[in-house]
Structures are given as structure tokens and as C-alpha cells.
Amino acid sequence: MSDQPFWAADDYPKRALRVENGIQIHSTRGTVARTWWSKRFLAVLEALGVGGRLHxxxxxxxxxxxxSCEIDAGSVVALVQGTRPTPYKVRIGIPAWGKEEWGRAEQALADDAWYAAALLAGGMPTEIEELFNGLGLALFPTSQRDLTMDCTCPDSTVPCKHLAAVFYLLAERFDADPFEVLALRGRDRETLLANLRRRRGSTAPEPVVEEDAVPLGELLDSFFAAGDPDLARFAPPVPEPGAVLDQVPELPIEARRHKVRDLLRPAYEALSTP
Known part of the structure; x- marks a missing residue:
């Protein structure tokens, strides 16, 4: 009997079978994650001993x-084509927060509408991780127990290349939509925003309280003074260079086997440099 394992038999090709219209990340070289939350996600994998095998x-x-790749509360399920005719099934699990945990998180977010505004603008303020930590909730996995990985391929190494490919896709999806991070913890975009609106109360206008008018001459010393000393926190998040390219459909043409979107990205980065 041959010492070769059964999955290394000669009747399987050495290279993965090509996929028609497969899902691929936009980054063709260098780092994949661009936003702080995607970089944090990959850094957490590194700290848990997973990141060293991601390459x-x-x-x-x-x-x-x-x-295919589907993100749901507490799980990611994907199909990845390898060397065999049938794609491998990849499953990644991260514990979703329960009703009580999300109740505390939503109330904290509703108490400061700035967080929802930042998320809707396509960004995630760094303070949100500190906010969740203060509630005893971790936005990203904190130990190996918070992360389960499984693939139907015969590779005994975890993560295998199929799992690693899905982690890269997740990082890029997080870049494009920070709500995907929260969806993995148990709240999709529509449900979260609806719950925040409900917790902020009625949308009816507040009653106007009439006050005695103060003569303008008595207000001149303070009329032009700034009210909130921390106005910078209300500034909209600065989008990453070329972020608009991730929001438009991919053109069905290539130039020297490079996608048009990837060829345009360096130009956007150059234009954003002061």
C-alpha cells in the first residue's frame, strides 16, 4: 500500500479548479484590510495563533x-473550490450576543446617536470597541474558545487554505460595510437601526418651550463662542482612498489580467495625498 494519503492520489489535479464568476477580493497585492476594524480583526487572528497561516x-x-459566502448571526458559511470537483464547505463560528447583551449594547448606542450616524456614513469609530468593553462585551474574539473553524477538506492544518481565503474575504467585507461586523455578533443592519430608533423614543417633534427674549446687546460677548468644546467628535469619518471603487459594480473587462478597479485605486490614493 502506498504511503501517500488518499487525498494526494494522482487522479486529482495539483491545482485548484477554476471557478466561473467566483467571489474574489479586490486587493491584488500587499495588505488586504484598510480600515482599523478590519485590521483589528486580522490582528486578533494573529494573536490567537491563526494569522500566521492566513497567507x-x-x-x-x-x-x-x-x-459563495453567507454571514449570519454567529456564523459564516462558505463554499470554496479546491482541487476536487465538489467545493469544500467552510464554517466559521463566533458566539452571537444574546437578547440581554444586545439590549445593553443597543441602549448604549441609542444614548449617543453619533455612533449610528458614523456607521451609516460607512465608518466605525474606534470608541465603539471601548464602549462595548465597558459593557463586558467583546466586539472581536478574545480567545480560541470564541472562534470555531471547520472545513470539509482533508487538510489537518487549521486554518487550511480554504478557511484562510474566507478570512480574507471577511476582512474586505468588513472594510466595505462595518455593519457586517455587528451582524456576526447577532444584529443585522435593518434590525439594529430599527431598535435604535425605537430606543430613542418617538419621532414626534418635542414641544417648544418659549423663553423670554434677551436683548442682542447683552449677548455680543458670547454670541460667537463655541458651544461644545468637543465638536471634532461629530465630524464625519474620513473615507479610505478609493472607497468609492468598492461601491460600484465590477467592470466586465480587464487590462493585462488586472481588474479596472485595481488599476484605478493607486490614482485615487495619489489624489488623496495632500
């Missing part, structure tokens, strides 16, 4: 080997 799946993610 195994980078080429899979870039070449479009991912057939």
Missing part, C-alpha cells in the same frame, strides 16, 4: 476560488 489562502481569495 496560505491569500491566492485563493485573490483568484476567485470562493463560490
Amino acid at each position: 496560505r489562502g491569500r491566492s485563493y481569495a485573490r483568484s476567485g476560488q470562493i463560490v
Whole structure:
């Protein structure tokens, strides 16, 4: 009997089978994560001993080997095409917050509408992680127990290249939509925003309280003074260079095997440099 494991038999090709219209990440070189929350996600994987093996799946993610990927409360399920005819099923689990935990989180977010405004603008303020930590909630996994990984491929190494490819895709999806991070913890975009509106109360206008008018001459010393000393916190988040490219459909043409979106990205980054 051959010493070769059964999955290394010669009847399977050495390279992964190509996928028609597969899902591929936009980054063709260098780092994948651009926003702080996606970088934090990959950094957490590094700290948990997972990140060192992620490079195994980078080429899979870039070449479009991912057939499908669905993010739901507490889980990510994907199909990744390998060397066998049937795609491998990848499952990643992160504990979703329960009703009581999300109740505390939503109330804290509703108490300061700035967080919802920042999320709707396509950003996630760094303070949100501190806010959740103060409630005893971790936005990202904190230990190996918070992260489960499974793939139907025969590779005994965890994560295998198929799992690693999905992690890269998740990082890029988080870049494009920070609500995806919260969806993984148990709240999709529509449900979260509806709950925040409900917790902020009625949308009816507040009654106007009439006050005695003060002569303008008595207000001149303070008329032009700034009211809130921390106005910078209300500034909209600065989008990443080329973020608009991630919001438009991919053009069905390529130039020297490079996607038009990737060729345009350096130009956007150059224009954003002072």
C-alpha cells in the first residue's frame, strides 16, 4: 500500500479548479484590510495563533476560488473550490450576543446617536470597541474558545487554505460595510437601526418651550463662542482612498489580467495625498 494519503492520489489535479464568476477580493497585492476594524480583526487572528497561516489562502481569495459566502448571526458559511470537483464547505463560528447583551449594547448606542450616524456614513469609530468593553462585551474574539473553524477538506492544518481565503474575504467585507461586523455578533443592519430608533423614543417633534427674549446687546460677548468644546467628535469619518471603487459594480473587462478597479485605486490614493 502506498504511503501517500488518499487525498494526494494522482487522479486529482495539483491545482485548484477554476471557478466561473467566483467571489474574489479586490486587493491584488500587499495588505488586504484598510480600515482599523478590519485590521483589528486580522490582528486578533494573529494573536490567537491563526494569522500566521492566513497567507496560505491569500491566492485563493485573490483568484476567485470562493463560490459563495453567507454571514449570519454567529456564523459564516462558505463554499470554496479546491482541487476536487465538489467545493469544500467552510464554517466559521463566533458566539452571537444574546437578547440581554444586545439590549445593553443597543441602549448604549441609542444614548449617543453619533455612533449610528458614523456607521451609516460607512465608518466605525474606534470608541465603539471601548464602549462595548465597558459593557463586558467583546466586539472581536478574545480567545480560541470564541472562534470555531471547520472545513470539509482533508487538510489537518487549521486554518487550511480554504478557511484562510474566507478570512480574507471577511476582512474586505468588513472594510466595505462595518455593519457586517455587528451582524456576526447577532444584529443585522435593518434590525439594529430599527431598535435604535425605537430606543430613542418617538419621532414626534418635542414641544417648544418659549423663553423670554434677551436683548442682542447683552449677548455680543458670547454670541460667537463655541458651544461644545468637543465638536471634532461629530465630524464625519474620513473615507479610505478609493472607497468609492468598492461601491460600484465590477467592470466586465480587464487590462493585462488586472481588474479596472485595481488599476484605478493607486490614482485615487495619489489624489488623496495632500
